[in-house]
Amino acid sequence: MRAGQASSQVKKILKQLNVSPNIIKRVVVALYEGEVNIVAHAFQGKIYVDIDTDKIRVVLDDVGPGIPDIEMAMKPGFSTASPIVREMGFGAGMGLPNIKENTDKMKIASVVGVGTRLEFEVNLKE
């Protein structure tokens, strides 16, 4: 189970760039939740991280089953995670709400049977 490796790399880069610890935590917590979602639900995925002077923009693109009802998926406590994902300590239906909580802008688009694209931004100025 390798979920977290991408988030870990991004955290190291943000540290090197002297981004404030509070911002780093918000970015990597949101990213890690998104990374776990890809591992938990999708077949494959790609993560794009764009670090600008005023904001960090992240896109998580996956090939997977998609989300039939995004509004439902955003509700705290709603989850379709498998028992294996729950054994990892996830699947409590807190992922997407927590990503929203930690970011300044969040957008999610999904096509059932194709995949999901999650985009979020965190402003660098607190």
Place this chain on the structure above:
Amino acid sequence: MKLRELAELVNGNVVCCHHRLDSEVEYAFASDLMSDVLTVRVDKLLLITGLANMQAVRTAEMADIQAIIFVRNKTVSEDMINLAEDNGIVLIESPFTMFRASGLLFGKGVKPVY
């Protein structure tokens, strides 16, 4: 509270990062659910958990958690130790239940998150 003192209190076996035992924690959060742990926003945080897998250490890495106590006699794997070493996260194995470990720490002034 200093991590060294805290490890003694829970009859703990420190398996990673002895050099960090003089660090202090102020808050603790006890949970086997990493989804809930990731919603915690405070600093100087200790995690008390029975979930002994890589995700517990990864969660600590992302959420800037300084130390993890693994309760109920759970053992820590070599992979977990390697990841914790990379990130300076103290790992402690405790034979106590989550309730007992939490109670002891609470009694000594470690604060709840909410």
